[in-house]
Amino acid sequence: MKAIKLSQIGQIARPYQWETYAVKNCLRFDTNTLPSPPPSIKRTIKGLVSINEYSDPAYRRLKTQIAAYERVPEEMITVTNSGDEAIDILAKTFLDPGDRFVVTPPTYEMFTIQCQINRGIVYEIPLAPKTFAVDAAAIIRASKKLRTKLIFLVNPNNPTGSVIPRLTVTDIVSRSSCAVVVDEAYGEFYGKTVVPLTKKYNNLIVLKTFSKFAGLAGARIGYLIANPTLSRVFDAIRFPMGVSTLSANLAEQVLNNDQPWIEKQILMIKTERKKLAKALRTLGLSAYPSEANFLLVDVGNRASSVAAKLAARGVIVRDRSTKPYLNGCIRITVRSPKENTTLIKVLEEIL
Numbered sequence: 001m002k003a004i005k006l007s008q009i010g011q012i013a014r015p016y017q018w019e020t021y022a023v024k025n026c027l028r029f030d031t032n033t034l035p036s037p038p039p040s041i042k043r044t045i046k047g048l049v050s051i052n053e054y055s056d057p058a059y060r061r062l063k064t065q066i067a068a069y070e071r072v073p074e075e076m077i078t079v080t081n082s083g084d085e086a087i088d089i090l091a092k093t094f095l096d097p098g099d100r101f102v103v104t105p106p107t108y109e110m111f112t113i114q115c116q117i118n119r120g121i122v123y124e125i126p127l128a129p130k131t132f133a134v135d136a137a138a139i140i141r142a143s144k145k146l147r148t149k150l151i152f153l154v155n156p157n158n159p160t161g162s163v164i165p166r167l168t169v170t171d172i173v174s175r176s177s178c179a180v181v182v183d184e185a186y187g188e189f190y191g192k193t194v195v196p197l198t199k200k201y202n203n204l205i206v207l208k209t210f211s212k213f214a215g216l217a218g219a220r221i222g223y224l225i226a227n228p229t230l231s232r233v234f235d236a237i238r239f240p241m242g243v244s245t246l247s248a249n250l251a252e253q254v255l256n257n258d259q260p261w262i263e264k265q266i267l268m269i270k271t272e273r274k275k276l277a278k279a280l281r282t283l284g285l286s287a288y289p290s291e292a293n294f295l296l297v298d299v300g301n302r303a304s305s306v307a308a309k310l311a312a313r314g315v316i317v318r319d320r321s322t323k324p325y326l327n328g329c330i331r332i333t334v335r336s337p338k339e340n341t342t343l344i345k346v347l348e349e350i351l
């Protein structure tokens with residue numbers, strides 16, 4: 001097993017202690033809660049959850065379901081309040097002040113924000129122009145430098161939609177001297193995952209979220225997959241009951257009842273992604289290849305103007321044109337056939 005260095009906090013953290021119980025509908029005299037929820041809330045959720053209680057603080061039911069979905073042991077799962085809290089947990093677990101973390105811009109900006117808040121120092125290894133390929137050799141070299149503790153890879157990447165081949169991820173993980181995080185927030189739209197490798201490499205951590213594949217963005221719920229030793233540390237560092245009872249229950253309901261719907265939605269998005277890219281090319285715009293549920297589109301020096309004109313007509317896209325490495329680009333989410341048709345029609349009018 002590869003030795004990876006934890007932060008000083010990560011080495012001493014211990015989980016918040018709750019009373020353990022096995023009976024689902026037991027009487028809780030240990031949590032200082034009210035005996036019933038507010039009437040208006042009770043009417044709204046119609047008994048879906050006991051919102052006045054701290055229900056299942058260890059998220060055992062949800063962990064079991066996630067483990068089955070991901071085909072890993074449940075002791076490898078840490079439930080988090082969104083993928084963003086997961087990033088914060090990772091920063092606290094590995095970074096002491098002055099430690100370095102590696103990112104591959106253009107990529108998800110919360111890695112840098114959360115790690116810098118936790119006193120980490122960013123080390124950027126940009127993606128290749130146009131192809132957005134990662135520089136695996138540079139990443140591996142950076143991992144071996146003093147005080148490099150954490151590497152972030154995103155697969156598929158946000159905002160480019162590009163992917164990292166599994167062999168490249170394996171090469172980076174197996175040869176790096178620190179923890180490697182693979183963010184698979186958009187993984188279901190790609191259809192490939194490195195989750196099985198977490199059983200082989202103890203320095204590999206996979207980050208997932210219900211926001212994308214499960215349609216629960218507003219519920220703010222995510223999870224980490226890692227070896228059991230790291231998972232225990234993550235559970236010690238995360239906020240106790242950081243995920244609301246309602247959000248956890250919604251995630252349980254989706255995994256219990258809606259996996260056929262999820263598969264149908266993913267298939268629809270993949271089909272629409274091809275159609276939308278073709279329609280954009282017809283308008284003279286260049287959409288980069290994507291394995292996510294969005295397209296990065298090169299609009300040139302009129303990107304901000306096009307985004308503003310779309311917004312004025314009630315169609316919102318993400319203007320990325322002022323960001324490093326993304327000059328002239330906007331990011332467009334792939335939505336339903338009807339919504340995508342509306343987007344193309346309005347774009348046609350503007351252009």
